Amino acid sequence: MPIVGLNAQDLVLDFEAGYRAGLVTMEMMNRPIYAYTPWDSIFVDVPTDNTVIDQVNIQEESRFQRFQKAFLPLGGMDFTPNQIQLGHIMLEAAISPQDLAGTAIDFLADQNMDRGKAPIVGIYLQSMLNSAINNFHKYETFKGVQAAIVEGTSTPQGGTINGIAEILRLARTNPSAAILPHTITPSPSVPTDDVEFVNYVEAFWDAIPDEIKELALPIVMSKLALQKFKRGLVGKYQNGSWNKLGYIVDLESFTEKLHMRTGTILGVPDMNGSNKIWMTVKRNAIRGLKNSNNLENWAVGVKDLKLVQASKxxxxxxxFLNYDWVYENAA
Known part of the structure; x- marks a missing residue:
């Protein structure tokens, strides 16, 4: 089966160019929810040629002192290795243009051209990619626990990579780790009451050292927890002095209004269903990528002159580069 490189975006453009007005739009064909998550804005992309990113955390302790003739060295350095594992992931799809016969978009099959290059293949692959991204953020980026490979069997949902929850758990429970993430426990459990939840988040922020706050990324929580926090703000401060001082003017922009009190807060759907909140400093959270050019390109071939197969x-x-700069609650 001949395999050729095929750019899905080019085919989508072909689809749009040959589109018949009034039939179906791109928006109607796929509406991924999680594909719009701000999750990846937290992370710095680090391209690599390796499957593991090896780096060393250096902890040093030194200080200046008054000059004297005697040689009096102070402090020292500790070197702690840290590895970030990359997972090998794939997306595969198959489509038969003939299956569209008699449908509203059968013109996209274009029986007179190479089936592997038919516009319907492009829009189908783009839809598949959007769906995969949607599910990746819903089940993998935060909640994923990498599953063992069983040859010939598809990976279970949520088993493709270790998500941030599992990464933090492994770091926290590693008996040989010299550097652990910091756990902050404002109360024995995460409050269900909206106002008490605001108190909980404020206490979490207050426990973070000031030097970390200066470089802090947003406190990250689920989108649902963010809504709870907003409701709690109204309950706690709607008649309080903060309201009179103008701190809470517009709840939609409250992250800027409350920066002095709780830092900025980012709600992500990737974490929906979890009570975890966490934060770190800028450029400490990373996403390692190898062969990332494959993100834009499919390997496409035609089997038995009928079935179009594609994979990437x-x-x-x-x-995290340094777990000493990571703070989480005990949820």
């Missing part, structure tokens, strides 16, 4: 694969993994 690359390596990707999340992690």
């Amino acid at each position: 694969d690359y390596w990707m993994g999340y992690g």
Whole structure:
């Protein structure tokens, strides 16, 4: 089966160019929800040629002192290795243009051209990619626990990579780790009451050292927890002095209004269903990528002159450069 490189975006453009007005739009064909998550804005992309990103955390302790003739060295350095594992992931799809016969978009099959290059293949692959991204953020980026490979069997949902929750758990429970993420426990459990939840988040922020706050990324929580926090703000401060001082003017822009009190907060759907909140400093959370050019390109071939098969694969993994700059609650 001949395999050729095929750019899905080019085919989507072909689809749009040959589109018949009034039949179906791109928006109607796929509406991924999680594909619009701000999750990846937290992370710095680190391209690599390796499947593991090896780096060393250096902890040093030194200080200046008054000059004297005697040689009096102070402090020292500790070197702690840290690895960020990348997972090899793939996306595969198959489509038969003939299956569209008699439908509203059968013109996209274009029986007179190479089936592997038919516009319907392009829009189908783009829809498949959007769906895969949607599910990746819903089940993998935060919640994923990498599953063992069983040859010939598809990976279970949520088993493609280790998500941030599992990465933090492994770091926290590693008996040989010299540097652990910091756990902050404002109360024995995460409050269900909206106002108490605001108190909980404020206490979490207050426990973070000031030097970390200066470089802090947003406190990250689920989108649902963010809504709870907004409701709690109204309940706690609607008649309080903060309201009179103008701190809470527009709840939609409250992250800027409350920066002095709780830092900025980012709600992500990737974490929906979890009570976890966490934060780190800028450029400490990374996403390692190998063969990332495959993100834009499909390997496409035609089997038995009828079935179009497509696949793409690359390596990707999340992690932290230094766990000493990571803070999380105990949820």
